[in-house]
Each structure stands twice: as structure tokens, then as C-alpha cells.
Amino acid sequence: MYKAIPITESISWIGANDRETDLFEGLWTLPRGVSYNSYLICDEKVALVDTVKSSYLTDYLQRLRSVLQDCKPVDYLIVNHMEPDHSGSIAVMRQVYPDLKIVGNKKTLEMIRAFYDIQDNLVEVKDGDVLDLGTHKLVFALIPMVHWPETMVTYDTTDKVLFTCDAFGGFGALEGGVFDDEVDMDFYESEILRYFSNIVGRYSPFVQKAIARVRTLDLKVICPSHGPVLRSNPWRVVDLYDRWSRHETEEGCVVVYGSMYGNTKKMTDAIARSLSEAGIRKVAVHDVSRANVSFLVRDIWNFRGLVLGSCTYNTELFPPMAHLTRTLANKAMKGRVLGLCGSYSWSRGALSELLSFAEKGDWELVEPNVEVKSCPTEADLEQCTLLGQHLAQAIRAKS
Numbered sequence: 001m002y003k004a005i006p007i008t009e010s011i012s013w014i015g016a017n018d019r020e021t022d023l024f025e026g027l028w029t030l031p032r033g034v035s036y037n038s039y040l041i042c043d044e045k046v047a048l049v050d051t052v053k054s055s056y057l058t059d060y061l062q063r064l065r066s067v068l069q070d071c072k073p074v075d076y077l078i079v080n081h082m083e084p085d086h087s088g089s090i091a092v093m094r095q096v097y098p099d100l101k102i103v104g105n106k107k108t109l110e111m112i113r114a115f116y117d118i119q120d121n122l123v124e125v126k127d128g129d130v131l132d133l134g135t136h137k138l139v140f141a142l143i144p145m146v147h148w149p150e151t152m153v154t155y156d157t158t159d160k161v162l163f164t165c166d167a168f169g170g171f172g173a174l175e176g177g178v179f180d181d182e183v184d185m186d187f188y189e190s191e192i193l194r195y196f197s198n199i200v201g202r203y204s205p206f207v208q209k210a211i212a213r214v215r216t217l218d219l220k221v222i223c224p225s226h227g228p229v230l231r232s233n234p235w236r237v238v239d240l241y242d243r244w245s246r247h248e249t250e251e252g253c254v255v256v257y258g259s260m261y262g263n264t265k266k267m268t269d270a271i272a273r274s275l276s277e278a279g280i281r282k283v284a285v286h287d288v289s290r291a292n293v294s295f296l297v298r299d300i301w302n303f304r305g306l307v308l309g310s311c312t313y314n315t316e317l318f319p320p321m322a323h324l325t326r327t328l329a330n331k332a333m334k335g336r337v338l339g340l341c342g343s344y345s346w347s348r349g350a351l352s353e354l355l356s357f358a359e360k361g362d363w364e365l366v367e368p369n370v371e372v373k374s375c376p377t378e379a380d381l382e383q384c385t386l387l388g389q390h391l392a393q394a395i396r397a398k399s
């Protein structure tokens with residue numbers, strides 16, 4: 001029997017841990033799972049904040065019922081975000097609690113109608129509106145595009161708890177510990193960065209607006225919908241989100257190569273060695289065919305420098321490299337330095353596509369761009385060394 005975990009006297013965590021889904025949103029790998037956090041506020045009126053992915057409904061109801069008697073109804077379901085990993089149990093919850101009032105903003109309610117065909121007992125709230133549960137007064141703040149247009153946060157003014165849904169959350173199922181002071185936060189912070197860069201980073205200007213709102217609040221606890229509940233130092237993750245969404249980067253360089261027979265790899269290895277000789281201590285080299293794009297995006301978000309090297313494949317960029325550049329273009333990263341190299345045997349293709357990727361984004365392109373026919377010569381490798389040196393200078397200049 002699963003039980004609720006108390007956060008304050010009247011607020012409990014009633015989430016679920018998913019270690020079965022391999023790919024979040026069908027895209028982002030989950031080697032250590034993900035949690036779907038939902039919260040219960042017990043007052044004169046009872047409110048739930050978000051739900052869980054539908055496949056975890058049974059666990060969820062067990063946790064809910066460990067606090068509420070079967071006969072006690074849930075009055076409100078507050079929907080901070082409509083992505084189905086949080087909203088997936090809404091329709092069944094309405095069947096379990098037929099009088100349940102579903103609370104959301106105008107855009108949330110439009111989505112509830114479209115996703116779940118729920119038309120009645122919908123309560124529309126606006127930015128700044130208050131929902132009175134008795135002792136607890138909940139205030140709603142709209143934070144559009146962190147991560148969908150309808151996203152909002154809910155602030156409990158009584159216990160000073162902020163329910164933030166996707167904001168400040170991360171990958172990684174909860175492995176016994178639920179609070180930041182109970183778990184290895186080094187692991188969860190790297191998973192929070194991976195979540196931020198994969199899911200929310202594209203919307204960084206909106207994250208900045210949301211952070212400005214959050215900073216005005218007197219906070220004791222942040223309750224995100226994925227990852228640990230932040231009660232010992234809630235501002236730590238807000239500060240990290242602030243840095244990441246301002247595109248503040250660490251001194252270091254990610255080197256990613258796409259290579260079938262090792263010739264392009266020789267070039268990127270020479271660049272990595274040169275970066276290291278020039279004193280860049282944090283150099284992460286990845287084979288684009290083997291590294292999961294989720295971790296590549298995380299590292300690239302974190303570090304100031306990026307090197308992309310690709311062979312030509314059927315006149316184009318090597319397919320996994322094409323996937324990476326497309327993913328990166330969608331993330332709209334700013335303020336990073338980029339070095340490029342490519343190889344071919346007859347038609348060319350890889351380097352010109354990498355250059356057009358660089359032109360379309362906000363990258364500081366560092367020269368020389370190195371293009372090699374079949375196998376790099378000593379002279380080509382010297383060019384790679386030169387590129388590494390120039391990258392190291394550019395990375396330092398941006399410190």
C-alpha cells in the first residue's frame with residue numbers, strides 16, 4: 001500500500017515513480033526514470049494540485065486515500081499544466097469524484113475540453129486570483145510558455161509553498177527520498193539541467209519572466225511536478241534556472257563527431273587534444289552515433305564551447321549529426337562558441353551543412369573550418385590544432 005508523504009501539516013506528496021518509460025515525450029532517455037509529483041492540500045475544502053500519468057493512477061489513488069477517508073470528497077483539482085504526464089488522470093479523477101471542480105486558466109480549460117471532452121464544473125482563474133480552501137489561500141500566477149501556453153504556478157500563502165509543475169523539476173525517479181535534503185542533489189541537479197535543456201530551455205526568455213515573479217514570493221518550499229521537493233534550499237534551483245536561462249555557461253567544450261571509419265574522429269581528437277593543451281580542463285568528447293541526444297543537449301547547454309565534426313553521407317551531413325543540429329537549432333542557444341570540421345571523398349556536403357547550421361543560429365564561429373578529403377594529412381591535423389587553440393582563446397574571452 002503506497003502512502004502519502006507529508007510536506008507540511010496539511011500538504012502531502014502523492015506522486016508516482018516511473019521506471020518503465022524509456023523515452024520521455026518519446027524522445028528523451030530516462031536511464032533512472034522520472035517522477036510525476038502531485039500534491040494534496042487538506043483543509044475545509046480539499047484540493048489536488050495536478051495529477052499523474054494515467055498508467056500510475058492506481059498508485060496515485062492509493063496515496064490519496066491513505067490521507068483522505070473514502071467518503072471524503074476532493075473539492076478542487078488545480079491544473080497547472082496540461083501535458084498528459086500531469087493531466088492524464090483528470091478524466092478518471094472526475095469519474096471517481098463526480099463533483100470535482102477543475103481549476104485552470106482560460107487556456108487550460110480550452111485544452112481540457114479538447115483533450116478530455118470535459119465541459120462542466122470548470123473554474124476559470126486569472127492571474128492573481130485567490131482560491132480560499134479555509135485556512136489555505138491559494139494564489140495563481142500565469143507563467144506562459146514554461147512550458148506550454150497555459151502553464152501557471154500555484155502559491156499557498158499560508159504554508160508558503162509554491163507548486164511549479166514543470167519549472168524547477170528534473171528527470172530521475174525518486175529513490176526513497178523525496179526532499180532535497182534526503183537525496184543526492186549532485187545527481188538530481190544534473191538531471192534538472194538535462195530536463196531544463198531538453199524540455200524548457202527553448203523558452204528561456206519566458207523562464208526569466210517566471211523567475212522574476214517567483215523572486216517576489218516569500219517561499220519555504222518549492223513543489224515541482226518532477227524530481228525532489230525543494231525544502232532545504234528552494235532558491236538554489238531557482239538560481240540554477242536563472243543562470244541557465246540567461247545562457248550563462250561553464251568554461252569547457254563539448255566535442256561531438258560523426259564518423260563511420262574513424263577519419264573524422266582523428267580530426268576531432270586532434271581538436272580535443274589542442275583544447276586540453278591550451279588549458280581547457282573540461283572537455284567532453286561524444287560519438288554522435290552512440291551518445292543519446294538528451295545528454296548531448298545537456299552538456300552543450302552547460303559548456304561555452306562546441307565542436308561539431310561530421311563525415312559526408314550520401315551527399316549530406318551524417319544522419320545522427322543532422323538530427324543533433326536540428327535539435328540544437330530548435331533549442332535556440334545563445335552566446336556559445338563553435339568550431340567545425342568535416343570530411344568527404346568526392347562530392348563534399350558535411351561541412352557546408354554545418355556552416356549553414358552555424359549561420360542560422362546565434363553561434364560565434366571560430367576559424368579555421370577544417371575540411372578533409374578522406375583522411376586528414378599532417379597539415380590538416382595542424383589546422384585542427386589551430387582550431388583548438390582559437391577555440392580555447394574564444395572560450396576564455398567569454399568568461
Ligand SMILES: Cc1cc2nc3c(=O)[nH]c(=O)nc-3n(C[C@H](O)[C@H](O)[C@H](O)COP(=O)(O)O)c2cc1C
Nearest residue numbers: 259260261262263264312314315344345346347348
Ligand atoms: C555510405 C557512405 C556514403 C558516402 N557518401 C559520400 C558522399 O555522398 N559524398 C562524399 O564526398 N563522400 C561520401 N562518403 C565518403 C566519406 O564521407 C569519406 O570517406 C569520409 O572521409 C569518411 O569519414 P569517416 O572515416 O569519419 O567515416 C561516403 C562514405 C560512405 C561509407
